[in-house]
Amino acid sequence: MSLRNAPMQTPVPHPDKTSLFRPDIRAEIDHWIAKYPPEWQQSACMAALMIVQEDNGGHLTTELMDKVADYLDMPPIAVYEVGSFYAMYEHKPVGRHKICLCTNISCMLNGSDHIYQHLQQRLGIRFGEVTEDGQFSLKEVECLGACCGAPMMQIGKTYYEHLTPQRVDQILDRLEAADGK
Numbered sequence: 001m002s003l004r005n006a007p008m009q010t011p012v013p014h015p016d017k018t019s020l021f022r023p024d025i026r027a028e029i030d031h032w033i034a035k036y037p038p039e040w041q042q043s044a045c046m047a048a049l050m051i052v053q054e055d056n057g058g059h060l061t062t063e064l065m066d067k068v069a070d071y072l073d074m075p076p077i078a079v080y081e082v083g084s085f086y087a088m089y090e091h092k093p094v095g096r097h098k099i100c101l102c103t104n105i106s107c108m109l110n111g112s113d114h115i116y117q118h119l120q121q122r123l124g125i126r127f128g129e130v131t132e133d134g135q136f137s138l139k140e141v142e143c144l145g146a147c148c149g150a151p152m153m154q155i156g157k158t159y160y161e162h163l164t165p166q167r168v169d170q171i172l173d174r175l176e177a178a179d180g181k
């Protein structure tokens with residue numbers, strides 16, 4: 001049976017939700033739950049996944065997705081669907097700085113290949129890999145909506161646009177210095 005046709009089981013409310021996450025994590029998720037009507041708390045699923053992913057060093061696990069499902073009274077499969085559909089969720093460890101390089105059309109036409117080559121040389125990793133020291137990981141992404149600044153990359157919550165190899169070096173130098181390297 002395909003996942004699409006799998007019956008959606010009614011989730012059994014978790015008996016003690018306070019045991020699922022630390023108080024600070026619960027407070028962050030509850031902040032998002034409060035934005036929606038009580039019967040639509042599942043709308044906080046995307047935010048909850050981001051919160052637990054960040055708290056887990058940048059990637060999700062099945063156990064964490066199950067906890068989110070319990071917390072939001074959702075079937076686990078529904079949470080897996082969200083977690084596996086959107087590119088911002090990771091399912092294996094990433095670097096402390098996750099470099100997301102856009103290779104979509106505007107960025108490609110403006111030299112993202114060249115930027116990728118430079119990143120590969122500087123970091124010694126390719127897309128989908130993490131540096132040995134765990135400091136950087138490299139990810140290929142689709143358009144991030146900053147085509148006017150192509151070529152561009154995102155690191156953490158910051159967009160870096162109009163990239164050149166020199167500018168990439170300045171950005172990475174700054175991050176390394178901030179990390180005490």
Ligand code: FES
Pocket residue numbers: 102103104105106107108142143144145146147150152
């Ligand atoms: S194509 Fe790269 S941000 Fe749009």
